[in-house]
Amino acid sequence: MKDCLKPYKWLFIAVILFTASHVNAQFNPTLLGDATAIGNDCFQITPDLTNRSGAIWSSDQIDMLNNFIIEFRIYLGTKNGNGADGITFVLKNRVDPLIGTVGQGMGYEGIPNSFAVEFDTWQNPNLNDPTFDHIAMVSGGVNNHGFSQNLAGPIMASPTALDVEDGLEHDVRIEWNATTQTMSVFFDCVLRLTYTGDLINQVFQGRNLNYFGFTSSTGGFSNLQRVCFDYISFVDGIVDINDTSICLGDTVTGVDATVNNATAYSWTPVTGVSNPTVANPTFTPTATTTYTVNITNGCGNAIQEDFTITVGSAPVANSVTDIEVCDDVSNDGVISYDLSQLDSTVLGSQDPTLFAVSYYPTQVDADARMNAFTASSYMNTAICERIYARVESINSNTCYNTTDFEICVSVQPVANPVTEYRLCDDVSNNGSEVFDLSTKDIEVLGAQNPADFNVLYFVSQADA
Template sequence: MPKFYKKINLIFLFVLVAFSSLKTFAQIDPLPFQLGGNAFKLNDTCFRLTQAQSNQNGRIWCTDKITLAAPFTIHCQLNFGANDSNGADGIAFLWQSSASGTAASGTGGGGIGYQGIAPSIGVEFDTYHNGSPYNDPATFDHIAVMRNGNPNHASTDNLAGPIGCLPGNINVEDNTDHDVVISWDPATNIVEVYFDNILRISQNIGDIVGNTFGCNPDVWFGFTGSTGALSNVQVVCIEGYSFTKVIDTLTVCNGSTVQLNAPDGSNWVWSPSTNLDDPNAQNPICNTTTDITYTLNFTTLGGCASSLERTVEVLPTFSANQNVNVCPSDLPYILPDNTTASSTGTYVATLVAANGCDSIITTNLTVLNEFTTNNPQIICQHQLPYTLPNGGQANGAGNWPVTLTASNGCDSVVITQLTVNPDYTQTVDAQVCPSSLPYNLPDGSQVNTNGVYSVTLPTINSCDSTIITTLTILPNFTVDVRWQFAKTTSPTNFRMGV
């Protein structure tokens, strides 16, 4: 018996085990459903088709077309509510290609929301016995495969069933989520329905593409549900699926190729043959630089002559050039693709634009020069502090680097090599007689009085030499000389007194 495991996340694989064989299908992103009538979205995968109110009619249609030329499987949980004797009316799964598309709406009540939608193939899960013109089996909830929106089990549009949803015709309006798997195999024309892991229908319903859908295998699918005078809350939760999505419009980036897609079958003829590698292949390669629409004529697996269209839309690629100047201190430079460059050159980065195509950015990188200049300066002690090129001040000898901005916007480093020569001071004590006046100072000037005189002279290093002269003028002395001669007989004997 098959067993499905509930998904844990969007990439969980659901595995169907049927006897000794394995069948795998993957749940990808939540399906895009268009809601109609009383349908309400509970979350990304669960939808309430009806409330427990009279005359409700809800539907959800997947907006992605699928092809019945390829196998199809859907895994879901169906909840038919809690009202048994007073509950109605059921849920139906449909493939349909109505002219109304995803706006298609059928009759409610006993029509379960699908009645009148044609062309279609539906699997109904009917929870209420209706007499004529529905001709439901008496007393039990049942499954049947119906054609063209006709719920009459007595008609030729009843392709399989009706059969009880569960063996023993057990009631399914039990407020329980019931596990349901519906599959279609175009190679055998067999539709299968599992209910709570029990195979209830396995029936060859013929070439539905040719007999029901006018040889066009591309259809929409979805669920309908309704109530009449009696009602139930009825909910669908999508658990997993496997199908081939129809892509009517293919997009390709300019300069690239794209593969057209066609259903399985034979005798494929694509027209026009322009830009195709093989117009008679099922899936030819297209190499076009402009938008183009192809018509495909082919024979379906059921032998039906069919045609469809595929459009190729060419998306633009983008390119841009940028000239970038950077200073060495700004390296490494980060390019648009987050790689780095550390030298002058041309760098090409390929990104992905919003449309999914390449966006090529060429960066012409120039690394500008930074400058270092030595500025030797010699000053005297009394000239401190020295004003540096950036307005700062140096208070002594040494190397004083400052960073300025050059005309190219990069750093210009000026290193001031400062030499400070000393200033000299000399003290001179001078004592002179008045007769030596005027006194000549070191700078050549003359003074005539006592005092302290400061003169500044340049030295051989061009700095000041200050000489401070303390001048003292000595007083003059007066000597009184008196001669006294003694009366002697010798003229050489005398005495001098002062």
């Protein structure tokens, strides 16, 4: 005869919403020589000291088979007429960061298999430099404008001034059109120089994936020279908005399309966008949507970025009736239980080939998908434990639901033998008598607390 203690039971279902977010990471190139990071995606490449050089190199590859745009501001110092030497934007096919020759080499001279746009602020007659601060496109680590490696220019850097060492930041946009194989350079919002040619084969030895950076140097004369990045179309961290997945009803926060020096933002479509005219709205789409932001920079140029929010429906986590288990083996209150046998209950009519069920010791663990039980060999650590079941799509764990239930283990009670119970039929003398079996309860229970157990009586083992 046995009966397991039935504890008080309760049940609840928790629906947890996932909030997707993305935060822009700061651009983090490799710094060489005298280059230093000064914050807000700005880098000082040389200090205002003589015979110095610096370089910054991105680890992100540029695919020359695709269009790209790089927008930045350069500061070339304050020493018009006696400042040196300038800044060079460089593309190279080598992965290793390096600095070329200092002084008139501008930290670029000697870098092989490379293309460069130089912003030169010092006239070197031996390099066929003009008298004005100039822009030129050169290649092969050679910046002599009289040689064949000179691809375009030199031309005045500014459309309005001979010198640009004026203590001001100047807007620069470098744009590559992969279809026409044209490199364009804009300075202070004005197109100044273009070059059309097969750079992949002409310069990069057939490599379409190359690396970009900036070099700079000083010689017997100097200037403080720095660059600040506003937008890089292919680099994580300079307007980097990732696609994300959410559950229906969730809100996406943390999206930030901020571009330094931008003047306007416009998101389309506007459905589900908290404010379509700011860089960092929140999004609450009710269906999968691709959002596009058009960003207007300080020169009036348009920059476009997009990302997709995939909206899914959360699966159902059906309730499970609290479970009572008798420990009729070891009788130590610890049992082994196969939680996976509850999968069909949790899933209900949902296709088990499309959804997965896992079990956790806490709601926090279930939400974070950590510390899951091995379902086939769960063992309890307390008489009563609450288990949290999580249902999620096999293809995506973004949308999920949870339910919880309790497993209680009762130690097998002992049914002690009792003494024979006899009554004498001294009234009716018909062989029939009324027995109060409850008087035997204390014998059946022995030392067990009668408040914790029920004792029932049956006429056969089968009935018991």
